[in-house]
Amino acid sequence: MELDKIHHVAIICSDYEKSKKFYTKTLGLKVISEIYREERRSYKLDLSVGSHYQIELFSFPDVPARPSYPEAAGLRHLAFTVKNLSSYVDYLETLGVEVEPIRIDPLTQKQFTFFSDPDGLPIELYEE
Template sequence: MLQLEKVHHIAIICSDYNRSKAFYTEILGCTILQEVYREARDSYKLDLALQNQYTIELFSFANTPARVSRPEACGLRHLAFSVKNIEENISFLKSKNIVVEPIRLDEYTLKRFTFFEDPDGLPIELYEL
């Protein structure tokens, strides 16, 4: 068996680099660790941290195919972030004109959660601890 310790990072390819960069930094609150433009690939790579922990690599590539997301497509289903107060976070998202689904209740943990989407339609979950 592998001896995995933790998730190192999540890589996301976006269709509009500037729009996604703003979303992940200004809406989700990730901080930029490093931003690199790779001229040979006409591609950006943005390393992002959440609470000082390297979390997301955001990439841009020319002419990427659209990601099939719903209903229940095979592959990455969603990103999930824990929050202390789900209502405060929903209010913030709505103030930025981001559509948020109604709060649901996890039938096994009895914790509340909801979903919204990044600029490319990738589902993002808020899970209240």
């Protein structure tokens, strides 16, 4: 038995509209579906990442803040690949997103950098 691939990554946000705008407008992820679950007072937004993966963006009332940046136990960060890192960083910066300086992975010699979503979740961009 073996796992085939990651199906989705679930993210809980504190401000649904702000996070929805960030993931759809800033990062350009496409909406697969969006539902409001009355019994949970919660939105669930499914977003496509390329043609194989998806992010589930959830809202819940009164969510606790993230414990620390980024070294708390649990998910450390979310990473996306891009074809041209410098161009994508320029694009994000024109939208007012603060992006860390580009670094080189010492093992692969590939470029990478980090920025954060509206709730401070670290997001990595890794050049293919």
